[in-house]
Each structure stands twice: as C-alpha cells, then as structure tokens.
Amino acid sequence: MxxxxxxxxxxxxxxxxxxxxxxxxxxxxxxxxxxxxxxxxxxxxxxxxxxxxxxxxxxxxxxxxxxxxxxxxxxxxxxxxxxxxxxxxxxxxxxxxxxxxxxxxxxxxxxxxxxxSFFDARSQAFVGLQNYVFAFTDPKMLESFVNNLMWIVLGTGGAVGFGLIIALLADRSRFEKFFKALVFLPMAISFVGAGVIWRFVYAYKPPMEEQIGLLNAMVTFFGGEPQAWFTMQPWNNIFLIVILVWLQTGYAMVIISAALKGIPSSIIEAGRIDGATEMKIIIRIIIPSIFSTLVTVATTIIIISLKIFDIVFTMTNGNYGTEVIASMQYKQMFRFLHYGRGSAIAMVLVIAVIPVMWYNLRQFSKREGF
Amino acid sequence: MKKVVVVLLVFLMAGAAVFAAGQRETVDEKVVTVFGAFVDEEARRFEEAIRPFTDATGIEVRYEGSSEFETLISVRVEGGNPPDIAALPQPGLMQNFAQQGHLVPMWNSLEQLVDSNYAPVWKDLGSEGGTPYGVFHRVNAKSFVWYPKKAWDAAGYEIPTTWDELEALMDQMVANGHTPWAIGIESGGATGWPGTDWVEDVMLRTAGPEVYQQWIDNEIPFNHPAVKEAFEIVGDIWFNDDYVYGGRNYILTTSFGDSPRPLFEDPPRAMMHRQGNFVTTFFPDRIQDNLEQEVGVFPLPSINPEWGIPVLGGGDQFVVFNDTPEVRQFMEFLATWESGKLWAQAGGALFPYLDQDLDAYPNEIERSLAEALVNAEVFGFDASDLMPGQVGAGSFWTGIVDWVNGRNLDTVLNTIQRSWP
Amino acid sequence: MTLEKRKAAKWKVVINIILLFIVLIWTMPTVGLFISSLRPQDEVMNTGWWTTFTDGTRFNLDNYRQVLGGRDHTYVDAAGNTVRASGDNLSQAFVNSLTVTIPSVIIPLLIAAAAAFGFAWLEFPGRKIFFTIVVALLVVPLQIALIPILRDYQRIGLTGSYLAIWLAHTGFGLPLATYLLYNYISTIPRDIFESAFLDGAKQMTVFTLLVLPLSIPAIASLAIFQFLWVWNDLLVALVFLGGTADVAVLTQRLASMVGSRGQDWHLLTAGAFVTMIIPLAVFFGLQRFFVRGLMAGSVKG
Incomplete structure (x- = not known):
C-alpha cells in the first residue's frame, strides 16, 4: 500500500x-x-x-x-x-x-x-396462541418442565463439579494424561454405544434369575431385591441424569483444564511464597481466574440439559414421569406431525434460555473491545 | 510469502475448476429410488427379490433403508427431496402425504393388478378419501402364540382352540409348576407397542371387526366399555403373577425381543409367548437353526365364536412420489407375487398375494402363518398404526405402560381419549 | 525442607489414589461393554460380564468380525439358490465419515475464531445484539432447521453433496464454537493487543499472528468436540447426504447393522469400540496442545 x-x-x-x-x-x-x-x-x-x-x-x-x-x-x-x-x-x-x-x-x-408456532398441525390455519396454551398446560409438558429443571441443576452441577475436581487433581498428578483420557473416553463413544453400556448397568432381571445389570448384581450381592430402576419415580430421573454427567464431565474437564493451563504460573507461585495453603490458592486465586470459563462451561451444559433428548427417548421414552421438553418437541414434530406444537415447544426452549442469555450478556458487557 | 501462498491457492482452484468442467456426469441410466425402514439382512433380501425385475427391464432399483425412517421421510418430503417410492410402515403417514397432495394415485393398470392379486382389505388400507395409493408387499401377522415344542410334548399340553381352553391350560400349567406367559413391552422410543397388539388382538375377538373399525375412527371413544373389556381381559392374564414370568416389572423392563428367551431355557421358565412372525429372528441361534423341531405355534384362540379366529397384522405400503415410466413399471412388479417369491424363500417375510405359492416358504411354521393370513375371515390391521400419531404412537403406547405400572384403567383410558386430536 | 518435601510427596500419592478411584468408577461401564463385546450373544444375555473373571469364559472376536467384515446374510438369488454371504465391510464407511468430518471441523473453527475475535476485541454496532443471538441459537434444536435448509439445498442443487453437509455442520456447530472461543479469546490480556496496535499492526495481522497462535489450546479442545459431534452424527448426514451405500457414514452403517427391529443389538458392543478408534486418536493427537504456558508465559502477572 x-x-x-x-x-x-x-x-x-x-x-x-x-x-x-x-x-x-x-x-x-x-x-x-x-x-x-x-x-x-x-x-x-x-x-x-x-x-x-x-x-x-x-x-x-x-x-x-x-x-x-x-x-x-x-x-x-x-x-x-x-x-x-x-x-x-x-x-x-x-x-x-x-x-x-x-x-x-x-x-x-x-x-x-x-x-x-401460531398455526395448526399442517401449518394451514392460524390458531393464535393455542399451541402455547398446550405447551404450558399439557400435563406431560408440565412434567417436562419440572424434570428439565432437575436435569439443569443436577446435570450441570454434576458435570461441572466433577470436571473441575478432576481437572484440578489431574493438574497436580504425574499421570495427568492417563486420567484425563479415561474420563474423556465416554465422550468418544457414540450415543448408540452409550445406550448399550447403561443397559448393562441398569438392567433388571427377576429375582430368580442371575442379574446382568451391574447395579442389581451389587444389590443382590448384599442380599437386596433387584429393582426395576427406570420405573422408580422420581429417582429414575436421577438415574438418567447420571448418564449425562458421565458423558459430559469429560467435556467440562477438557475446557476447565485448558483454562487452568492458562493461569500465569507466577500468580500461583506468588501465592505459594506468601504461604497460602493449597486450598486457599484454589479458592482465592485459581477459581476467580477461571471463573469466566466456569460460566461458559456451565452455560453450555445447561443448554445441553435443556435440549436433552436421546438419553430419555431411548431409555424410557418419557414413561414413568421422565418426560423432557426436547423429547416432547421431537414427538410432536416427527411422530405426531404437528408442526404447530412442535414449533411452539422449540420456542419454549428459547424462552427457557433467556435467564442464561441475560447472565452471559452481563458478563459480556464487563469486557470492552477496542 | 502470504501472497505466494494465495497465488498458489488460486491456481490450484482454477485447476480444479477446469478439471470439473470435464467431469459433468451425464445420467441416462434408468433408475428408481426406493426408501424404506427395513435394513441390513432384510434390505439385502428385498434387493435380491427384485433383481429379476432389473434383469428383465434394465431399470436399476436403488434401495435405501434407514433406522431413522420416521424422521427422515417427513423431512425429505417436506424439504422437497422425496424418493421416487417410499415404503411406509404406517397408513397414517400415507394419509398425511396424500392429503398434502404429495402422492401419485394409482393408475388404472396398477389398480387392476391390485384388484386381482390382493384381498379387498389391502386396497382399502392403501386408500385415502376413496383414492387408492399404496401397494402392500411384505406384511406381518401378529396373532400367534409360540411355545417350546419339546417341553409341551413332555408335559402333554394341547393347543387350545377357544379362550376357555386357553384359560384352563394356563391353570393346568400353574398347577404343574409352570409359568404360562413370557411378556415384554420395552422397545426404546416405542415402548408399549407389544401391549397395544395384545389389546387389539383381544378387541378383534370380543368386539369384532366393525366395532374395531369404529374404535380406530374414534366413533366409539377410547373409554367405551368394549375397549375397556378388551383391556380387562388382557389385564386378567398380565397382572396375575402366577401367569406371567417375572410379573409387572418384567413386562415393563424387558425388551420385546428378549422377552421370548425364557421359553428356551432348559427347563423353560415360561411356556407361551404371543408375538408376530418376525419374532423368530430374536430366538437364540440354536433354536433358529432347528425351528421346526424346537418351536410350535398356534393362533391366539377365539373368544366370541361369531368372529372366528381373526388375524391381526401390519405391513409396509409402497407409495409413489415421482411419476415416471420406470416407477410405474416397478410398482406394477411389486403388485405381483413374483416380487415376493425369493424373499419368501429366504424366510422371515409373509406376503398377502392371493395367488402366492405357499410351498415357497422355507418351513412349515411360516407356511402355516402365511396360510392363516391369507385365509383369515377377519383381518384387522394394527389399530395403533391406523390411529392418529398422537394416540397410535403416543398416548396408546404410554397408556399401556402407565396401566402396567399400576395406574387405574379408567384414568388411563380417559387420558388416551383426551389426547385424540 | 525434607519434611515439606515428604508432605508434598504424600499429597501426590493421595491425589493419585483419589483420581484412580474416580477413573475406576468412570471406566467401569465401558469395561463392561468391552468385555461384553468379546462374548457371544447368548452369554451376554444370561450372565453378567463380570462373571467372565471367575468362569474363565473363552473370549472370541466374532462380534468384531461381523462389524468390520460385514454381517453374514442369507438370501435366495434369482436362480432360487440359498446364498450365504457377507455384507460390505466398513472401509468405505470409514472413508465417507472422514470426508464428512475433517472439513466439517476445520471450516467452522476458522469462521468461529474470526467471529470470536470480532466479538471480543472489535467495536461495531449491534455487537451486543448479535452476541445475544449467538447464545440464544445454542438452544435452538437443529431439527427445526432440517426442512427449510433442505428446501434451500434443493433449489440450488446441493443435496447429496459433501459440500452440503460441511456447510450444515458449520452452521449447526458455529454457535458453540463461537461462544467457547469468544470466552477464551476475550481473556487474552489487553496489553498484548495494545502493543501490537501501537506498532501499527493491522487487525488481520493481529488475528493471524497473535490471536490464532494464542488460542491453540481452546481451538484444539473445540476441534475435539466438533469432531466428536460430527463423527457421531447420524441425522444430519442422512438428511443432507443420504444413506445409500456409496455415501453412508459409519454411524449409519452401525445403526442398520442391528437389524430392522434391533434383533442384533449385541453387535453394537463391538461397533461402539470400532467407531471410537478415530475420535480417540484425535484426542490423543490434540492432547499435546493442552500445554501450560502458551499464554501464561507471555505475560507478567
């Protein structure tokens, strides 16, 4: 030039x-x-x-x-x-x-x-808010709202919590790569494979037969009655959420771990020289430095929990009080061919994410560009 | 440096573009695309069965099967990318596409073939608003009870022909320390469907085909006494822990495919299993290899003698999205026994053609099922496949699960009725 | 000093034991699947996988043979003979999956990195609104986009091409990629940029020579996730690429291997491990980028 x-x-x-x-x-x-x-x-x-x-x-x-x-x-x-x-x-x-x-x-x-979402099943006649009335009054939808809340709190808490703990511990271990690889492993398994894996964990056989599910084998080993886990309300939701935590902890761990690597070692060294205990260093220095990463990871897992679909669909099909929003959306759209309701439920998901958006925007506003 | 890279890139792509000019494919082969839900071995058998068509006409038939058929077919049709022909497992889908104007109605020569080769019920099932669209090919029949032959012979059990005899047999089994039934309704995202089949089978036997049809059309509500009666008859068996292996928990949590396995333990843990002809593929390998020696089968007995022994069934219907001469030729081929024969010989499939040669079926069991299907006085198509999706693939399935899980029957039936669109 | 060292060593042991315990629980279900993949179907259905440790059951590779080499089929050919033959092996599906996946990972990452840089460090009108939309789009189920996108593709004749599916995966992967990279890039210390801009560097130069290299750990981790998502995707591939044998991806082949009614689900045990090989290789390949100090070393505390 x-x-x-x-x-x-x-x-x-x-x-x-x-x-x-x-x-x-x-x-x-x-x-x-x-x-x-x-x-x-x-x-x-x-x-x-x-x-x-x-x-x-x-x-x-x-x-x-x-x-x-x-x-x-x-x-x-x-x-x-x-x-x-x-x-x-x-x-x-x-x-x-x-x-x-x-x-x-x-x-x-x-x-x-x-x-x-303002039209009928075949998108031909305008129906006003009828589909939204369905979305907010149908008993199965109401059940889904409660369940999704449980997924968000326990699923996100579990995955981020375990991810953080494992990342922190692994950072201090000589075998970091080995441990991280094994926790990451579930992420690499395709969902169909994961479905089979958890069947071997939760499988139920009547008391007179040998148990092939790990959980029931342990229960019977200690003299208990085998349980049909997926029919036990409301605990069955937690059994399903465990699968999500198992799958997503690897994700949280990888991102948090990358953020840990980004903390300038001089800050931590300074803390050590001042004589702070390891716990204090983690709470006072490390967590604040990676806080924005934690928000990011939590945000994505909240969104994954909101959109959770395949675990519920293949394991229980929403029976026994385990229905979730995204599975309702899929069924309305592709099984019942009701595009109006399917679209309205998709919009409900967008509405549900508004608090998360708002919080992220606040974080966003704190940073300015050039 | 960066500029050099960019220039190189430009030349590379220009080269690719020139190369592309000579690559344009000229399509003059005659091809028919078919999209369906059956995969793997069944897809292979289908392809082999229609090979004589390709050999005779030179028209290539490209079959694509997918386990995600349910989602894909509506996306592809709505998205403007339908196959030439699709094999729809549910008549409801056909009705939907027909109402939307996506389907090509049967032309005269095809309709004549269907009229002469099929019982009228199949044409009706393929019609919407009086216009015929769908041609049935492979079908299944579900009203059958399977039993471990050797154990039955040893215990001296006899095949029941009436419901009373069936009940007496069940009590006899209990008295002998045997468990009569093995039942499982788990099926992933479709959990509950084996239960709907039970109810439909009983409904056909107690209420007869006309009430059955009224039930499908919701001319009688889902909580009508006739429907309730059918549920109660099923419940009398299912919820009697002496009659069913493993009780309610087993019914709920056992995959329908695993559920016949107790029949083939040594000694058998259960003595009977009600399911369609396709269930044999789930039997253990050693049983499948000696099917005729190991397994016996009889139709679920009659309840009201007026209706005889009805047969409940289902099947894929082939419908046309793109009207070309090749597609017409292929559809007309599908409407003849010729298109099913090789598949029938390979096993695992029944066909509805009136002029079929029953000797083609590879074993006595399939032959008897095909015979029962063709000669049935009352044939009922799977009601849940004919009801609107919200019910047939929704509240009916989940209603069965809730019911087995202990919910009050009236509540279940009212809930299903309320979900009717 | 020696006391402190000993204390530190003791802590290391404790940490390793805790980790070992967590990892044991985490891998137990997978181990179960792996052992099951080596057992015949009848045994898998009747006894727990852990019994192999006490029974001394013989393992066999039959499931793997069926998955890799193609399932055995029997059918009757046009001459009326019953034929027993193997289906297609998985090599074509592997190539297809790779062709789909590699560009579907690189393209969105490049675009997302640029966008993240823009959102984090450049001032422009609508910045907040656009960013909010990106976050909101994270939650939109991609199923609602299938029909409209397919219609557009039909109009421009794109359906069934690899380009169609790369672009689709780019579109569906962008919100997460942009959001995560934004988070990382926005934490790059401000003074790095200030000095670069003071030296008269242009934005594109800052992006390519500063931002991209500094973001390598984040880009590497995102590459893994995008890779996994695309590799394990079934629906998007089926809609935009189709499922005929010449283009079928690995997941599609696996899904159909279990049969129309799922009668051969035991093959999934072996299938799950076969499909895992490449994602794990990618993970181990990229793991070396998760190293300390790329950024940590470049600034003073």
Missing part, C-alpha cells in the same frame, strides 16, 4: 487518475477472481465423480483455503476503502461470515418456527 501511495503522489494529475482507475479495477478484479475460483470449486465438488481420495483432498483444500481466501479478500477490499468506512466495516470482515451462516442455518429457521 505504501508503494502505491508514493507512486501516486509522485505522478501528475493524469497519472493519479490512472492509478485511481487501476485501483478501482483491481478492487473489482480481485474479488471477482476469488469468486470465480470458489464457484469453480463448488461446481467441481457438486458434480464430480472423481475417486473419493481426490474429492476429499480437493474438498479440504477448497473448504479451508476458500474460507481463508474469503477472509483475506474481504480484508483486502476493506483496506482499500476510505479510512473512516474501512474502520466501520473492518469488524464485519471477522464476524460477517459467522453471522451470515448462522442467519441462514439457524436464525431464519428459528423465525420460521416462531411463525409456524
């Missing part, structure tokens, strides 16, 4: 005009080339019959390179604009692509759902 500036200032008026024209042309030409290149890749990937290996390689280069190229070209173009405009547009070079994609894939469909 500085080279061009000098050449422009050294030339006459005519030269300046040529340079400006050239700049404009280049400013149009470069994005055009970028567009042609991306489009070509798109057509190729859409229509190709090339061997899988080639497609995959081209795909990775095109996908990753294409995204990088888009960022670079956008930045290049913005930098060519007058300074004031450039300053205003620059942030959108960074957030723009994400906003466009989110808008397309989630925001507009969410708006559409909002719209459909």
């Amino acid at each position: 500085s080279e061009q500036d000098t050449s422009a200032s050294s030339g006459g008026i005519g030269g300046r005009a040529v340079v400006t024209l050239g700049r404009i042309l280049i400013s149009i030409f470069i994005p055009f080339v970028a567009f042609v290149v991306l489009w070509g890749g798109f057509i190729f990937l859409r229509d190709t019959n090339a061997p899988q290996g080639i497609i995959a390689s081209v795909a990775i280069i095109w996908g990753v390179g294409g995204v990088a190229l888009l960022f670079w070209v956008a930045d290049w173009v913005v930098n060519r604009l007058p300074l004031q405009t450039a300053k205003k547009l620059q942030p959108f070079v960074f957030v723009g692509p994400a906003l466009v994609i989110l808008g397309w894939y989630l925001f507009i469909p969410a708006l559409r759902s909002l719209y459909l």
